[in-house]
Amino acid sequence: MGVLLHFFIATSVTALYYAASRKLRFLVEHPLVCGLFYGMAVESVMNLIVLPLSALHARGPYELKDLLLGYVVHMTVIGLPVAYTVRRFAK
Numbered sequence: 001m002g003v004l005l006h007f008f009i010a011t012s013v014t015a016l017y018y019a020a021s022r023k024l025r026f027l028v029e030h031p032l033v034c035g036l037f038y039g040m041a042v043e044s045v046m047n048l049i050v051l052p053l054s055a056l057h058a059r060g061p062y063e064l065k066d067l068l069l070g071y072v073v074h075m076t077v078i079g080l081p082v083a084y085t086v087r088r089f090a091k
Contacts, residue, residue, distance in 0.1 A: 039079025
């Protein structure tokens with residue numbers, strides 16, 4: 001169940017960026033900046049909404065190094081690939 005939910009969330013995140021890029025052209029024109037900020041937004045939503053509502057019941061206090069690592073990972077592994085993939089296929 002966890003793997004299915006993980007892929008559902010990843011697909012939803014990608015679809016949301018794609019749908020937004022249809023109206024907001026700067027998402028396609030500036031994938032580096034937008035991808036980095038989108039990765040940060042995804043990490044924030046996961047930490048502030050999804051995890052507290054999950055069975056894990058993740059709550060703070062968080063350590064700064066863990067928060068920064070989460071942001072860096074989501075910026076590079078989620079945000080940038082999504083932004084550049086949407087840019088590649090938006091034409």
